[in-house]
Amino acid sequence: MKKNSRTAIFPVAGLGTRFLPITKVMPKEMLPIVDKPLIQYAIEEAKEAGIEEFILVTGKGKSIIEDHFDDAFELGTSLSKGRKINELRDVEGSTIGSGELFYTRQVKPLGLGHAIWCARRFVREQPFVVIAPDDLVLSTRGCLSQMMDVYDEVGGNLVAVENVPKNQTHKYGILDVTSDDGKIVGAKALIEKPLPAEAPSTLSIIGRYILHPEVFTYLESHEVGKGGEIQLTDAIAKTMDRVPFHGFRFKGERFDCGSKIGFLAANIAYALKRNDLGGNVREILKEKYNLG
Ligand code: G1P
Numbered sequence: 001m002k003k004n005s006r007t008a009i010f011p012v013a014g015l016g017t018r019f020l021p022i023t024k025v026m027p028k029e030m031l032p033i034v035d036k037p038l039i040q041y042a043i044e045e046a047k048e049a050g051i052e053e054f055i056l057v058t059g060k061g062k063s064i065i066e067d068h069f070d071d072a073f074e075l076g077t078s079l080s081k082g083r084k085i086n087e088l089r090d091v092e093g094s095t096i097g098s099g100e101l102f103y104t105r106q107v108k109p110l111g112l113g114h115a116i117w118c119a120r121r122f123v124r125e126q127p128f129v130v131i132a133p134d135d136l137v138l139s140t141r142g143c144l145s146q147m148m149d150v151y152d153e154v155g156g157n158l159v160a161v162e163n164v165p166k167n168q169t170h171k172y173g174i175l176d177v178t179s180d181d182g183k184i185v186g187a188k189a190l191i192e193k194p195l196p197a198e199a200p201s202t203l204s205i206i207g208r209y210i211l212h213p214e215v216f217t218y219l220e221s222h223e224v225g226k227g228g229e230i231q232l233t234d235a236i237a238k239t240m241d242r243v244p245f246h247g248f249r250f251k252g253e254r255f256d257c258g259s260k261i262g263f264l265a266a267n268i269a270y271a272l273k274r275n276d277l278g279g280n281v282r283e284i285l286k287e288k289y290n291l292g
Contacts, residue, residue, distance in 0.1 A: 005210060007122060008051040008129035008144075010042055011115040013059030013106040018259050027062045028258055029133045033270050034277065038257055039065055040094055042133035049144035051129060054101045055122045057115045066103060069096040110222075111229025117219040125213055127151075130232070132207025136266050138273070139252025143208050146250050150184060151210045156244030157236050160208035161185060162254060166196050172204030173233035175247050185247035190237040192226040203247060205233065206254055212243045 016023030022031070029039040043054055056065065072091055079088040106118045116130060129144060137143040143160055151158050164172060170193050177200070179186035185203060194200070209232070218235040225231035236245065253269065256262035271281045285291040 005127040005129050006051060007053040007055065007126065008046045008131055009055045009057060009116055009119045009122070010039065010131055010133055011057045011106075011112060012039060012062055012065060012133060013057055013109065013115055014134075014258075015059075015109065016258065019263070025061065027065055029062075030064055030068065031257065031263060033136065033257065033263075033266050034274065035090075036094075037065075037068060038133045038136060040068070041136055042131045043069075043096070045137070045142040045144050046129065046131055048142045049129075049148050051144075052100065053122065054096065055119045056101070056103050057106050057118050058103050059106050059109070068094060069101055071095050111225075111227075111231055113219050113225075113230035113232040113235050114222070116232055116235075117216065117222075117230070120216050120219070123213055123216070127155075127210060127212055130207070130209040130211060134256065134258035135207030136255045136257050137206075137208070137250065137252045138255070138266070138269055139250065141251070143250045143252055143254075146252075147208060147210055147248055150246075150248050154184065154244060154246045155212075156246065157212055157215070157239065158210045158246050158248055159205045159236070160250045161203050161247035162206055162249065163202050164204045166199070166202055169194055169196050169199035169202060169204065172206075173231075174199045174201060175203045175205070176200035177203055177247075183249055185249065187245060187247060188240070190233050190240075190245075192231045192233040205247070208250070209236075211236070212239065214239045214243050 012029045016028035019028050030037040033041060075091055076088060079091060102122060104118050106115045147158055147160060161175060172193065174191050174194055175185060175187040176189035177185055178188050191200060215235040218238040222230055225234045255266035257266050272278045282292060
């Protein structure tokens, strides 16, 4: 059995330019899906998959994320005095214990590959996980837990993939597919954000990766790729001759919550699934908007 990773990196330094004006001061990772910020969903998915060390690569204006995961002593005291047990559980559930959460700054916005490189000193010689919090996956078993199962068999570099419409390939890392059994996909190359006409497939990387530390040898060189940025996709591609690569078709529905439409769709989907809200939401959609 291969040793699964216990360390996850969360790149949260992005400016959120697709979601202005709210992201002018509010980090996009703090946008709520119903009542929980995106970053908390990402951390919970990682916890479920056995992650014990959480590394946030942050930037200017992101310190509210640190506060969110901190102990809220006064609020906790007031809630327990008022016997607000559920609320207290929610507040305590979003606290991360001492020595488990780490922060490092991406001092310059040089791309996703550079953000991951910023966390290099936390990773050492073990495989590690990368989760992009704006990619939210609604599923029975967490996307990362599903990946961990497959990683046990294949090791190397493993990325979550899904098909996107042909006219969307310029937004994603795309696989040049060599084999596909419907669950695990082999590839001979990875192309970052190709135009539809140049894309070798429509199978795209989404924000979940289990990576071999070998990718750092490439990230170290700070080679610039698509869009003038240091790309994680390029680093993975450059190790393909030494480190096995696989794409994994996860079970679940993925929402791009860095876009307004993806965020709205996620809020509806998550609210509909909630026991305390689903019925009311369904009623509103039906009665007021004649939908569903
Ligand atoms: C990044 C990666 C891209 C990947 C995408 C998934 O792009 O560079 O390969 O497909 O995340 O969300 P970004 O969305 O940061 O531009």
